[in-house]
Amino acid sequence: MLVDGKWSKDFHPVQGVDEQGGFVRKPSSFRNQIGQQDFLAEKNRYHLFVAYICPWACRTLAVRSLKGLEDIISVSVVEPQLTEKGWKFGTYPGASGPDTILNATYMHEIYAKADKDYTGRATVPVLWDKTNETIVNNESSEIIKMLNDGFNDLLDEEKAKVNLYPEHLKKEIEELNDWMYPRINNGVYKTGFATTQIAYEEACSSLFEALEELEIRLNSKSPYLFDEHLTLSDIHLFMTLIRFDLAYYGLFKANLNHIWDYPNLSAYMKRLYEIPAIKNTVNSDHIKQGYYSIKALNPTGIVPNGPRNIMKEYNQGMS
DSSP, X not given: OEETTEEOSOOOSOOOBOTTSOBOOOOOSOBOOBTBTTSOOOTTOEEEEEOTTOHHHHHHHHHHHHTTOTTTEEEEEOOSSOBTTBOBOBOSTTSOBSOSSSOOSBHHHHHHHHOTTXXXXXXXXXXXXXXXXXXXXXXXXXXXXXXXXXXXXXXXXXXXXXXXXXXXXHHHHHHHHHHHIIIIITHHHHHHTOSSHHHHHHHHHHHHHHHHHHHHHTOSSOSBTBBTBOOHHHHHHHHHHHHIIIIIHHHTOOOSOOGGGSHHHHHHHHHHHTSXXXXXXXXXXXXXXXXXXXXXXXXXXXXXXXXXXXXXXXXTTTO
């Protein structure tokens, strides 16, 4: 992590723990909004730094594509492996190559450029302002809201109409997201990064109870969490589900069930995967290489060949 703008401590996945040894995620640090006086919506002004391994970062990639912002907001993809100095730019297949924005080698250099006295972790996603040379925001749940409606004036009518956060559903979306985050989206990390047995068992139980509830919720003809409306809640959930059998089941010991053991959840995941804007965010090689590079959980660095079922689905386009 960075201390006063200098790299001072090698990467470790456990950011903090509570009294029972449970994983505590540190809050995001940059919380500016597109539309503020210093951050006006402009073409070619903003840049996203992302990692295909990261569910939070891939939320932003999916919404960027669904909204047709590819020609308005540029993107860099870091290498999948988590090094001792965190995310690294490079030439691993699927990564974007050397950083062309600030000629950085590691993501922590981007943070230090934004704030020379920054203390904290250098996470993705990052929405970067090329004009002011600073970070706009590094909280995925806020970035995707900005991408949803903050650039509509720059889009054609069809793309501007795409709305993943409609006014009449905002309250319900927020309630569902607030319920999913601690139990599912962050719940897999609370399970995998628990440092005591009791913390692990509580997180694991909560995670699978929540998956059971969603399995029941999706037991209908509605394709999405809110009937026919594809919303930000679907983006939140999909990014966790698609990584579950590839990484969380094995590496994070979230192994009471596979996602394919839930007929409704697995069918739902496949439906979303078949949407090109979402499918293009999924790189199974980066996901596996990235998670299994976490030395605290996998000191040998061995990446498993399977699971066979989900890899077969990937190869067949999950059809």
